[in-house]
Amino acid sequence: MAETRTGPRVGLFVTCLVDLYRPTVGFSAVKLLEDAGCTVAVPAGQTCCGQPAFNSGDRADAAALARQTIAAFEGFDHVVVPSGSCAGMIRVHYPELLADDPAWAHRARHLSARTHELVSFLVDVLGVTGVAARYPDAVTYHDSCSGLRELGIKAQPRALLASVDGLELRELPGAEVCCGFGGTFCVKYPEISNRMVEDKAADIAATGAGTVLAGDMGCLLNIAGKLSRQGSPVKVRHVAEVLSGLAGDVPAIGETGR
Structure with a gap:
């Protein structure tokens, strides 16, 4: 019989550097989350969080990447990121980046509230x-x-x-x-x-x-x-x-x- 998980459904935002240089971090994140009882998925539609563009003043491209990320991660209980900088971009800066976009401002705030850095999520949300x-x-x-x-x-x-x-x-x-x-x-x-x-x-x-x-x-x-x-x-x-x-x-x- 297949194992049934009753914990939260988590979308893993892998990050560019993990994907390109250190996939083991992604596998480690999945293991930690599953060991804590989560069901983990890695949406194929994710790319960059937009932080390099945002930090360089390119708000148009940053906003486009933010919308893509928001769409990819809707439907999860939580979004978890093995990176404080990328988690910070989504949690702190997406709402301000899309604040003047009526179609996306609420969705940005909703994603922000559900996004956590990996270790913080384990300790502060799951109580590990x-x-x-x-x-x-x-x-x-x-x-x-x-x-x-x-x-x-x-x-x-x-x-x-x-x-x-x-x-x-x-x-x-x-x-x-x-x-x-x-x-x-x-x-x-x-x-x-x-x-x-x-x-x-x-x-x-x-x-x-x-x-x-x-x-x-x-x-x-x-x-x-x-x-x-x-x-x-x-x-x-x-x-x-x-x-x-x-x-x-x-x-x-x-x-x-x-």
Whole structure:
């Protein structure tokens, strides 16, 4: 007999960077959600959330992508995103972006109210207090700007990491300081961005941790690139990979074979 799920029906917004560079994060998100009792679907109509266009001042293209996303995710109880920045775009900026569009303003607000970052959803909405995972290493955690400042994500990942067998969390000096990625910021201001990620790499090294975690692929790719160029042995992973128990199945971000 087929398994019957009684939990919420969740639409997973995969994000561009996860789709293109780190599909394991998407698989990890599905596993975490299903382990928590959710029925998960990944709508084929999703593309980019529109944040790069929005941050660059291209509101027309950002609005077009917002409408496409809204249409793709109608009908779900919740929309979950393994990225604070993309979740922030949908939850915080879609309603303001489409506020003057009578046909879409209500739909944007409705999607906003149902959209959550992955770890925040597990802890704050589903009440998950622990995971069945093992990761035998000392880790440190970088708080991504959008997740921290737009969505209030700080305690939630730390609460779940505390339940991971073998994991020792070492707090990162300057954990709340930007890594220098900032979407298009790193393209517009490469010298400043590089200095910021150099400082972040130094803070990571100071912890002595063997792995650095975060909840946004942009930050993780930026940090992984700098650590790799420095010859650092520190592994870089998305927090969902560790919480799901799938981290051992794939190389760390930036390693050969990713």
